[in-house]
Amino acid sequence: MGACAAACPFCYTDWIRRDPPFETPQLLRIIDRIVSDFPTVGRVVLSGGEVTEFVDIVGVARYARSAGLRVAIQTNGIQMHSRSFTHALGQSGGVDAFLVSLHSIQPEIHDSILGIPAAFEKTTLGIANALAEGAAVSTNTVICRSTISGLVDLVEYCVDRFSPLETMRFSNIIVEGAAFRNANGLLVSLDNVAHVAIRLRGVGEKLGVHIELANVPLCIDPQGSLNSSYHVDLQRALIDFSPFYQQNRPRGEKYVKPARCSECTLLRQCPGIQSAYLSWAKSVPESIIPVPGASDCG
Numbered sequence: 001m002g003a004c005a006a007a008c009p010f011c012y013t014d015w016i017r018r019d020p021p022f023e024t025p026q027l028l029r030i031i032d033r034i035v036s037d038f039p040t041v042g043r044v045v046l047s048g049g050e051v052t053e054f055v056d057i058v059g060v061a062r063y064a065r066s067a068g069l070r071v072a073i074q075t076n077g078i079q080m081h082s083r084s085f086t087h088a089l090g091q092s093g094g095v096d097a098f099l100v101s102l103h104s105i106q107p108e109i110h111d112s113i114l115g116i117p118a119a120f121e122k123t124t125l126g127i128a129n130a131l132a133e134g135a136a137v138s139t140n141t142v143i144c145r146s147t148i149s150g151l152v153d154l155v156e157y158c159v160d161r162f163s164p165l166e167t168m169r170f171s172n173i174i175v176e177g178a179a180f181r182n183a184n185g186l187l188v189s190l191d192n193v194a195h196v197a198i199r200l201r202g203v204g205e206k207l208g209v210h211i212e213l214a215n216v217p218l219c220i221d222p223q224g225s226l227n228s229s230y231h232v233d234l235q236r237a238l239i240d241f242s243p244f245y246q247q248n249r250p251r252g253e254k255y256v257k258p259a260r261c262s263e264c265t266l267l268r269q270c271p272g273i274q275s276a277y278l279s280w281a282k283s284v285p286e287s288i289i290p291v292p293g294a295s296d297c298g
């Protein structure tokens with residue numbers, strides 16, 4: 001569902017805005033296929049673009065729910081500032097989990113990233129509305145130059161205002177689409193990401209909120225407690241449904257593993273590092289450190 005009123009500079013799916021929009025029957029057929037061909041799948045995540053701008057989102061969610069799937073939505077939360085809309089998603093649509101993008105607790109930073117006035121106010125209202133529905137709510141924050149210095153404060157703010165959050169995810173940029181075009185103004189070094197990850201783990205443990213890192217090599221957190229998402233196994237599992245693959249458009253980010261990875265026990269499970277980061281950094285980050293250990297979890 002490709003439409004989106006925001007213009008985030010790190011959007012990696014902005015090309016789907018130019019594609020013909022999905023029609024409801026197409027989406028229902030995909031849901032039917034998931035149910036018939038993959039009976040072990042228990043949950044769908046509806047995303048875009050901005051999925052809440054899809055005119056029949058409540059109907060599509062309700063269809064998936066009535067087919068026996070649990071339904072989550074990945075969103076910028078703007079439309080959810082409307083209490084009645086969020087209520088319809090939760091009660092009529094059966095959506096029981098939301099992943100809401102919140103990039104900064106400084107309204108001017110969040111607003112300027114999305115390019116939408118008062119976006120911070122609307123997004124945070126949306127989070128509160130989803131919690132009021134009894135849904136599981138997680139936040140997603142993209143790590144970039146304008147957000148990295150405020151991440152610890154963001155955790156403290158969210159725990160104070162939104163408890164209980166399911167997870168706070170911090171996503172390294174996927175260097176594709178707009179993110180590829182804007183990379184020079186966005187990317188921070190992997191070593192800085194590793195540094196802030198340690199601080200995030202500390203504040204998460206102290207405040208009792210689960211912190212997750214996405215799109216990073218596994219050695220960023222050799223202890224494994226940050227549970228980096230999109231391990232190799234999960235990436236493979238998603239391929240069959242991904243519109244990137246369905247439309248014969250492999251995602252642009254290419255992962256590579258530096259030579260030193262050959263000594264790492266996580267070699268098979270780790271996606272590695274996006275090649276765009278290596279090109280940009282011009283050398284292998286110091287934080288890429290082969291993980292010693294007795295077993296390969298892959």
Ligand code: SF4
Pocket residue numbers: 217218219220257258260261264265266267268270271272273288289290291
């Ligand atoms: S050393 Fe290489 S294979 Fe091991 S976790 Fe780091 S990037 Fe992944």
